[in-house]
Amino acid sequence: MNHMIKESKKLAVIGTGVIGNGWIARFLAKGHDVVAFDPAPGAEERTREMLKKAWPSLEQTGLADGASTERLTFVDTLEEAVVDAYLIQENVPERLELKQNVLASIDQYANPNALIGSSTSGIMPTTLQEGLKHPERVFVAHPFNPVYLLPLVELVAGQAKDAKVMDEARTFYESIEMKPLVIQKEIEGHVADRLMEALWREALHLVNDGIATTEEVDAAIIYGAGLRWAQMGPFLTFHLAGGDQGMRHMLEQFGPALKLPWTKLVAPELTDDLKEKVISGCETHAGETTISELEQKRNEFLVKLLDLVEDYWPESKSLIKN
Amino acid sequence: MNHMIKESKKLAVIGTGVIGNGWIARFLAKGHDVVAFDPAPGAEERTREMLKKAWPSLEQTGLADGASTERLTFVDTLEEAVVDAYLIQENVPERLELKQNVLASIDQYANPNALIGSSTSGIMPTTLQEGLKHPERVFVAHPFNPVYLLPLVELVAGQAKDAKVMDEARTFYESIEMKPLVIQKEIEGHVADRLMEALWREALHLVNDGIATTEEVDAAIIYGAGLRWAQMGPFLTFHLAGGDQGMRHMLEQFGPALKLPWTKLVAPELTDDLKEKVISGCETHAGETTISELEQKRNEFLVKLLDLVEDYWPESKSLIKN
Numbered sequence: 001m002n003h004m005i006k007e008s009k010k011l012a013v014i015g016t017g018v019i020g021n022g023w024i025a026r027f028l029a030k031g032h033d034v035v036a037f038d039p040a041p042g043a044e045e046r047t048r049e050m051l052k053k054a055w056p057s058l059e060q061t062g063l064a065d066g067a068s069t070e071r072l073t074f075v076d077t078l079e080e081a082v083v084d085a086y087l088i089q090e091n092v093p094e095r096l097e098l099k100q101n102v103l104a105s106i107d108q109y110a111n112p113n114a115l116i117g118s119s120t121s122g123i124m125p126t127t128l129q130e131g132l133k134h135p136e137r138v139f140v141a142h143p144f145n146p147v148y149l150l151p152l153v154e155l156v157a158g159q160a161k162d163a164k165v166m167d168e169a170r171t172f173y174e175s176i177e178m179k180p181l182v183i184q185k186e187i188e189g190h191v192a193d194r195l196m197e198a199l200w201r202e203a204l205h206l207v208n209d210g211i212a213t214t215e216e217v218d219a220a221i222i223y224g225a226g227l228r229w230a231q232m233g234p235f236l237t238f239h240l241a242g243g244d245q246g247m248r249h250m251l252e253q254f255g256p257a258l259k260l261p262w263t264k265l266v267a268p269e270l271t272d273d274l275k276e277k278v279i280s281g282c283e284t285h286a287g288e289t290t291i292s293e294l295e296q297k298r299n300e301f302l303v304k305l306l307d308l309v310e311d312y313w314p315e316s317k318s319l320i321k322n
Numbered sequence: 323m324n325h326m327i328k329e330s331k332k333l334a335v336i337g338t339g340v341i342g343n344g345w346i347a348r349f350l351a352k353g354h355d356v357v358a359f360d361p362a363p364g365a366e367e368r369t370r371e372m373l374k375k376a377w378p379s380l381e382q383t384g385l386a387d388g389a390s391t392e393r394l395t396f397v398d399t400l401e402e403a404v405v406d407a408y409l410i411q412e413n414v415p416e417r418l419e420l421k422q423n424v425l426a427s428i429d430q431y432a433n434p435n436a437l438i439g440s441s442t443s444g445i446m447p448t449t450l451q452e453g454l455k456h457p458e459r460v461f462v463a464h465p466f467n468p469v470y471l472l473p474l475v476e477l478v479a480g481q482a483k484d485a486k487v488m489d490e491a492r493t494f495y496e497s498i499e500m501k502p503l504v505i506q507k508e509i510e511g512h513v514a515d516r517l518m519e520a521l522w523r524e525a526l527h528l529v530n531d532g533i534a535t536t537e538e539v540d541a542a543i544i545y546g547a548g549l550r551w552a553q554m555g556p557f558l559t560f561h562l563a564g565g566d567q568g569m570r571h572m573l574e575q576f577g578p579a580l581k582l583p584w585t586k587l588v589a590p591e592l593t594d595d596l597k598e599k600v601i602s603g604c605e606t607h608a609g610e611t612t613i614s615e616l617e618q619k620r621n622e623f624l625v626k627l628l629d630l631v632e633d634y635w636p637e638s639k640s641l642i643k644n
Contacts, residue, residue: 218555233540
């Protein structure tokens with residue numbers, strides 16, 4: 001990890017639920033000043049409590065020079081929080097009208113050059129930009145729980161896009177050791193949540209139809225695909241499952257299964273065009289690395305991961321042994 | 323890991339593609355004799371080549387006493403392979419008629435007490451049992467690639483079920499250090515593949531609709547949910563995302579999103595009954611462990627995992643940095 005001293009900035013966090021608090025912890029750990037606002041009674045106390053729990057993990061991953069939980073201030077109004085902030089991270093509950101009202105206030109009080117990131121998990125940035133004076137400053141910056149440890153943040157620009165704002169946002173999130181994924185086309189649920197939501201809905205169907213308990217569904221992921229997905233996503237995983245021919249063979253062998261009722265989700269037609277996109281996508285991704293080399297890497301990774309998880313799987317042992 | 327000396331058995335592997343070879347590697351590493359049959363030209367050579375690559379990982383995870391790749395024999399007929407095997411693992415291509423023909427031959431030549439596990443990823447065991455003399459010996463034993471490292475195996479009984487056979491199968495797969503998940507109700511795609519297939523189909527839609535490349539989809543999993551799923555499945559992950567109230571709060575906050583077009587998969591109605599199943603499922607699973615304790619464990623795990631994956635993520639660095 002990179003522990004270079006970076007320019008300390010003042011960052012505003014609006015809304016301090018699980019996600020807002022996660023941002024606060026990450027921002028502080030990376031050496032920034034944080035000003036937070038949340039009208040709920042007891043908000044500051046809950047945040048301080050959460051920071052106590054998160055800080056040891058952040059110490060382990062490496063604090064920036066000067067990082068301190070004392071650099072967090074709670075203020076009584078949104079205006080005070082945002083007035084001279086470099087970046088404002090909005091994390092209020094996922095209700096459109098509420099988000100739009102809060103963003104309108106931020107837009108009113110913030111420095112005209114401020115970056116304004118919304119943590120929304122599903123709303124499209126163009127919708128969030130509606131009616132603002134400076135819509136081009138507002139973008140989606142959607143993180144994953146726990147925000148202070150997971151590196152992914154999805155960055156999505158709306159129709160009122162300013163490329164400089166998006167570049168600056170990307171540079172900022174990289175500077176706090178995140179992996180920004182810039183989504184090219186806005187869509188409800190962005191990309192990661194669409195994937196998670198598909199799995200989540202299928203999981204709910206399985207429980208609803210009496211096929212499996214929640215614990216069995218979890219075990220079905222933990223002991224199988226979950227271990228692979230920590231290193232490779234669904235595409236590269238299947239690329240390796242296809243043997244030496246990779247995804248090309250995989251699509252031949254399992255393409256027909258797309259027509260079978262293996263999930264409640266109807267698959268797209270596997271046209272030549274889609275096949276080509278998927279195969280060339282995997283081949284480009286793998287680059288010079290051969291499938292055999294990828295397999296070796298995967299194996300080394302899995303051996304170490306299996307060792308690691310042995311200590312952290314106790315919750316499911318009961319299920320598997322009963 | 324447990325390296326006790328276990329009774330060495332003769333195991334038959336029918337069909338030596340990626341999955342069949344994975345079984346061979348695991349069986350050998352756990353100290354068994356393996357007899358393999360595959361009519362494809364060059365099959366033995368490919369298996370021996372694959373074993374050379376897999377063996378170092380198996381040495382790292384721990385070989386059983388007496389384990390050796392020399393205890394693999396290829397034979398020229400299915401009959402020779404299965405005639406006195408304790409367990410026969412069938413891994414021929416996923417075409418129903420082919421599977422049924424091969425199982426009929428196994429049924430004919432195998433010892434009447436032999437266990438017969440099919441690696442089918444989608445076909446229901448009752449369908450596989452049709453027309454056999456001893457249908458109760460045949461069950462689904464569906465593993466995950468790479469079979470010699472991933473512990474999950476789904477065990478599914480058909481209508482001609484013999485509880486003793488299923489118990490024996492479970493004991494056997496546990497003895498080779500797998501985590502058998504006994505699926506209570508047969509269904510196309512069993513459980514794990516339904517979840518994976520839902521995510522896979524959504525991923526194909528995203529690529530097909532031009533929202534993301536295969537590499538971006540992979541990154542969206544790797545740097546976010548994938549890290550969590552290695553330790554917890556979707557349910558316990560969301561249980562933790564709900565704060566102190568756990569899944570109960572989560573369903574209140576994100577339940578309404580089930581009606582939104584966040585994926586192409588239509589969700590089930592979130593009835594009180596389904597809510598209760600999900601909430602009590604998570605609470606039972608967590609048991610005496612509080613959410614706060616689960617969070618601490620998750621954090622310890624993630625800190626170590628992030629360290630580990632840093633060495634194994636090079637493939638996606640290009641994407642994230644470009």
